[in-house]
Amino acid sequence: MLSASKILVVDDEPRMCDSLKLLLNNSGYEEVQVSNNGHEAIKCLAKNAFDLVFLDIVLPDMDGFQVMDYINQQHPDTMVIIITGHVSMQTALRALRRGAYDYIKKPFEPEELLAKGKNAIKQKMLTCENRSINGKLDLSEKRYRYLIQNSPDIIYTLDNKGNFTFISDIVEYLTGFKAKQLIGKHYTTIIYEKDLEKANWFFNERRTDERVSHGELRIKVCNGSNRFELCEIKYLTMELKSTGMYDRPTTEDSKHLGTYGILRDITDRKRLEVQLQHAQRLESLGTLSGGIAHDFNNLLMAIQGNISLMLLDVDSSQPSHQKLKNIETYIQRGANLTKQLLGFAREGKYEVKPTDLNKVIKNQNRMFGYTQKQINIHTKYEENLWTVEVDQKQMEQVLLNLYINASQAMAVGGDLYVRTENFIIDEDYIKHYHARSGRYVRIYVTDTGIGMNKATQQRIFDPFFTTKEIGKGTGL
Template sequence: MGDQPTYKDLERRIKDLTLEIAELKTSEAILKRSEEKYRSILENIEDEYYEIDLEGKYTFLNQAVCNNQGLPREELIGMNAQGHLTPEEGKRLYRILREVYRTGIPSGQFEYEVTRKDGTLVYFEDSVSLLRNVAGEPVGFSGIARNITERKKSEKILREREEKYRHILENMEEGYYECDLSGKFLFFNEAECRIHGFSAEEMKGLNNKAFSSPQTSKRVYTLYNEVYKTGIPAKIINYEVIAKDGSIKTLETSASLLRNQAGEPIGFYGISRDVTERKKAEQTLQEREEKYRNILDNMEEVYYEVDLAGNLTFFNPAMCKSFGRTHDDMMGMNYREYTSPEGTSLLFSVFNEVFRTGIPNQLFDFPIIRIDGVVRILEGSVSLLRNVSGEPIGFRGMIRDRTEQHKAETALQQSEEKYRLLVENAHDGIYILQDGVIRFSNPRTEELTGYSSEELAQIPFINLVHPIDRKVVVERLQGEPENGQRPSLYSFRLIIKGDEALWVELNTVKIVWEGRPATLNFLRDITPQKKMEIQLLQAQKMEAVGTLAGGIAHDFNNLLMSIQGNASLVLLDMDTHDPHYNKLKSIEQQVRAGAELTKQLLGSARGGKYEVKPTDINTLISRGLDLFGRTRKEVHIHKFLQERIWTVEVDRNQIEQVLLNLYVNAGHAMPAGGDLYVETKNIFLDKSYTGPYGLGPGKFVRISVTDTGIGMDEATQKRVFDPFFTTKEMGRGTGLGLASAYGIVKNHSGIINIYSEKGHGTTFNIYLPVTEKKIKEETNFPEEILTGTGTILFVDDEEDIVQIGRRLLERLGYRVISARNGSEAVEIYRREGRLIDLVILDMIMPEMGGGETFDRLKEIDHQIKVILSSGYSINGQAKTIMDRGCKGFLQKPFSLTDLSKKVRQVLDEEGLKG
């Protein structure tokens, strides 16, 4: 045994133990306080804190877990944490816990949903760590979970709201855009793409300047600059942009400053609205409003508006006329001031009833007293006038002065004879047909048929119908509608007294006449209308025949060109005494004769109008008559030319040809001599006259050519303008003279017609539209071949004509470059245009025609000098090209003299290049 401790040792040890016990108690107290502090924190935080063992059962949890799960602590302790999860969520939690257990690394945040005891879903954001004992061995897991249910709801609301606004943006009619400070698009909706005609891919990165003209860009820049400086949103209206397809659209657009999170300006955003159709609609509305205002101002009926007290607030001029007062006198006047006492009472009751019911009244008569004391009977209507809110603010209606009608009605009620006057003075024939004969007829029926009523009563009606039309008329008469039903309408030929046929239009309805079946018939003479239809068919026939004739003339002119050119070249090198000289001259004369024939063919084809100029028609007529008078002295010419005759725009050669054809035709009609009357007159033709010819109304100059010759029968008149029709014996005429005249006048947007009677002469009337252009004096070149210098590009698709053109131009002193189609000509001019002084261009070529070639050449050199050459024009094509800046025209076949003069004329205008 060791030494026994002394008392002091024991006392010291007891003191040491006492101190250790005291220190231990102090540590326990501190630990307890710390534990209570953290337990209090855990119990009061909103986030869940929990501990589970390795099987997933709760071993510790704070109050937040109880609150969120909706269960008491006692029930939760020992419960598996996966018990409130769906099978899928439970499997996911198991995988997370297994990974934390395997790695020892906390899980990081993850989300899951829990079904509370009451069935509601709660969403959590959780993180899990491995829980170890003092020996460091895994004993479970601890986790901190946050209830994110409200955040989930907020996120859902935010997503729904974002989807809603996205849907609105994508489906609204207005365009929405965001752009940076330079105008480059950052974001836009489908409507914005649609407005500009680009796809979304194409729009990306585009600048709004890409859609704007310089003027529009300036307005947009000003708008953005103002918004940038002030920060105040702005709006621009009537903003025109150019869509992808080149169309111009009118927009209304707004601009607001786009800022980043720091509040710094980074661009602009706004709404674009396509108001193109609205602008058109507004214009249409304005035009319609103007139209209706004009209608109101010019209509015979009165339109009025009054306030609820019956004071006039608006009315048209017809009211002033009907009431015999001025506008200023009537404005604000009460209805009591212009009506008699009985009229006042009647109007008050009508206004009161309409105001009470809101229903427009039936037409009613009321008297008014004009300022001159005359009483008039008016027929009026009243309806309620409302403001935009639908509140009654007055009355409006129409008034018609039916004083005379009122008197007529009174008279008609008193006397059947007065009623008969209406029938007897009708413009249409009115008759009653019974038992196949006319039992009653008005004077117009007798006038149309040429038979008296007594004679008509003895003639079966069907005998008055043209034999060809009788079957149709019988079928119609047997199937006519009953009394009160809508009558039928049909036309047929009526044989009148003297066996002449009239085209008539008949309305028929079945009635009862003197107790027996009959038909009431309304007969109208439509012979003039039928004649107009025949004229239209004639015009269409002439168009078809003329097209064929024109094609022949064009090809024939090209052949003549080759003959003319070769003859001219040979003659240049031939002495006048050469035995072949006169033969070649004869060939030239035959070419000219052939050219004249093709001109007439072109005239019948309504082609060949090239050199149109403002013209004094009296001058052309006088010149042609002088020439004709010298050759036909047995014809006495009488001129009646109106002074200050209006100017017409015509191809002078063509119109001279028309007039000469008419003079010659008149001469043939008077083989033994006679009188020829030529008259000009300024005249205005309305739509009723010009409509059948496809023309509008307006000012025209009329040329009348009248002879005292043998005249024509109706059959000849119908064919007189047909190509190749002639009354002369074989070999004495082509039949193209009047056909050519018809085509040329039509091609000048004019009218030509004929009036003739067998044995009483013929009159041709020509109507040419008037122009406001001034007549210019022209320079005449001497009749000689004019040479020159310079380089000429000669373009034609026919090899013979190219060679002839080259040789003719070279003989005139010019350097010639040739091309056989439009593409080659364009390429040559692009390469050598600075050396080319003039281009002679064929109008009709395959692939690239003369018109397109001319336009391509103008793109290269807008000051280019071009002479157009052709034997024919198609639908005015030559005139169209001339109007685009062509310097002159050469009609094939052209002579060397014609060529030299036209080339010199064009070159002398501005000189040679270089």
Template sequence: MKQRPAVLVVDDEQKMCLSVKTMLENRGLDVEVATSGKTAMETIGQKEFDLFLLDIFIPDIDGFGLMERILAKRPEAPVVLMTGDASVDSAVHALKRGAHDYLRKPFEAEDLEKTINNALRQRKLLEKTRIMEDRLKVSEKRFRFMIQNSPDMIYTLDKRGNFTFVNEAATDLFGYHTTDLIGKHYRSILYEDDIARSRWRFNERRTGERATAGFELRLKPGPRIKATEGKKPAYAVVELNATGMYRRESARGPRVQVGTYGVARDTTYRKALETQLIQAKKMEAIGNLAGGLAHDFNNLLMGVQGVVSLMRLKMEPDNPFLKQVRTIEQYVQDGAGLTRQLLTLAKGGALEIKPTDVNELIRKQSRMFGRTRKEITIAEDLVPVVLPVLADSSQIEQVLLNLYVNAGHAMPEGGRIAIKTENIYLSHEHMLIGSTHLKPGRHVKITVSDTGIGMDEKTLERIFDPFFTTKQFGKGSGLGLYVAYGIIKNHGGFIQVVSKQRVGTTFTIYLPATERRTARVEKPSLQKILGRETILLVDDEEKVLTVCGDSMKLLGYTVYTADSGDKALGIFSKNAEAIDVVVLDMIMPGISGKETYRRLKQIDPQVRVLLASGYAMEGQAEEILKEGCAAFIQKPFKIEQLSLTIQEIMDTSCRIG
């Protein structure tokens, strides 16, 4: 049931109150009366009223005073004043003091009804307006909260392209406070190379499906941007969505453009992740191809090395061709070094991981390179006590050498190389330096800078690609930085590069530190070792079997050979007690080296197996070593290396026995 409007009539004349009450009740209103100001105030305290009809002349409180008290409690309530002594001045005075209307006694019922209805309509309109205003305030508050707490930069431009609003995200993301941008043209924050192509994008005029969506551009860092590792980023990559803002100047007038509304989402980190993912996939694909080629090439080198070793073993020390034979051996080792670099990237995994002092490696490589390029000054700024890192020292030396050589090529007439080491702690915030696999914690940071010719952006994008080189044909393989990238990645680190043409290039390397201490280990020198043991050589390459077998026989070994896993198992099952060591190739047709090893173990659980492969020590080889295999040797190897490794296996088994 609809509630009737409530009216309070206040007049010191009882008859007047009852007369007005009757008229209004006949028109469906809920009416209360009071004959004094005191009674009126008591009644107001007990009930809510929609309208007040007050006589001006009331003995205890006049109508004006009573109206002021009512409006103090209910400012939106309409008040109609009544008096028999009316004039224009008194009416104006009543309206100025807050009355909704003014009635002169005596008045007709129609005049009273008209005044009351008008006042009630006005009250309803005011209530609706207040409700709409409250809703608008809530909506505006909610909208402002959403805008200011959005993770994206939200902005509006006027039709000239000047900022009229920017939310707080602009400060956190790009370093621009509202005061830095309001009234400024949008071009002031665009990266210089993107200004031309961003016209009519950042200040979009179109709407609907034709408006700008997913447009990528770069913004310059603002004055309040936070520096990472002491450096401010060159730009931020954003994804832009923008649309034109229009309004009508009149109900039937045309729509007029008043500006642009846009949202800029920071995609810098996402782009870095996408770039790294593409780079990682590319490295993996090329690495797999390179690994297969390197394995086959190592087998060819093994054949050459075997023949050369056999020739050298048969030569007297004064043989005039001994020098040439050793030169061939050096060429084989150079070729093996190249394939070793490819293998490092093909499957990952450093070969001799141990706690390493990178300062020592830097000093060593600086001396070596400095002797070859005396026109280049090498300045070292090494932290006095550098944190140890778990690394293969030879591979880190390779990285340093590759960076030195790269710097040397950039400074053909001489220059300066500055190398610096720092102990740093990387937090989660520092992960934005661009790496997807660096973990928070202590790291060693190595910085190598040169004063060379620098690189443009297109060159920087391909700097770590295999076989990419800016040098003339025949002057470089294009593998140096590719190898450096793979080695650092395999060590759980990260390498990045910044460069500017005619200024120079800086490579920065991050390597995770370890709690383990560095230890000096003296490597045994290779020498001709005579043997008395019986060995079983297993390899599917006939040339490897022939030359290795003949060479080992010259050293005094008794040798069985097998060109497949099946033949090896047959020979071993008949001669298990006599065979001291099995030299087993990993990659063979038919029964693989892995399966052959496991079947040998079934025949003799104590069998000593030396794995030999053109691949690096990873994957299947690493798995077999964990199962108890004695040792691993990588092709191509010298016969002295093979003999020494066999002797170490025998010595170890004797100590254990």
């Protein structure tokens, strides 16, 4: 390896140059060139890259320091050893400050020159090798940093006191906390208050390898985050995997340095699990309600049969005749209720047929107006409203529920506005809403009540959801 090194000898004495070239060739260095002045040396340096230059300070056309300046600018990796017969401490220091590896004072022993030359070349090889290793390390670090910073999971490290020494930038997107602001902060900064005790156990865990600790934690979201400004989310549910860091393989004498781990956002997964459980409960409730409705319907039919037989024996002029007819009306209402329960049990398989919604709304408004005198009902009906296919009883129930909720929001009275219109959903509308294009009828129901907060608005279509107290009805 050393024999392949390129060496340049620069000295104003030709005999010195020839002697040094012969000495170096005999020592195994095959590529050795010589120059007797500064300009000639610079020309050689311009054509070739040398590993080592033996440079005399005193040259006929320029001093050796000028040649050194050229080497520093064009070939900073080239090693320089100063050779001079007029060396002083000041000259030597000046040469070393300009980047010379070493200096030799004439006269010198051949062994001294060969030893210093060999050391200089080895130093250059080590420097190049270190630069290559550092370059690979930098590249490896960039790759791992890219992987870490583009991971959807939060990757972090803690010192042995529980303070963040690193946390990936994704933490800002997920929680609103800036990564730079968390460095040096204790891990409790991001833990939801009710999970602090659990977090203390997880983050202080020192297990490694297959015994790595894992579990679920709730992580706070930053109040100033734009991501959460329109909702009331206070925390995210995350899956944690935490591992201890040590200065050596875990033994009794190993020193605990800190912890590293991963936080994975599973909020959506938990939400879907809750929705699945809710759907399963509704399915069970549907089965139960179907059975109850079927048995209840049989009871109503038995009562209906007996009432019909009694009416055959009662003259219409008798007072009991009207009471029996009232019982028939209540039985019919009960039958309609069982139909709704059966429809729920059959996942919405109701009696769907072409219906004029203007007529349905007018009937409901009239009935509701009889019972709620303190509310003024304002209507605006679309002329030639399109016929729609709906279950009329379901629509009546929906309208009634809306009206009742409106009246409860206007306890001292108010105004109820009901409007219908024909509406066409086109391709542009579909891009923003989950619907099929075509002709629709739109119903507006507006009241002057107290309204709903954001949390209630997000759940208004949940079956059996209510904000009412027990005994006050079930709302929508």
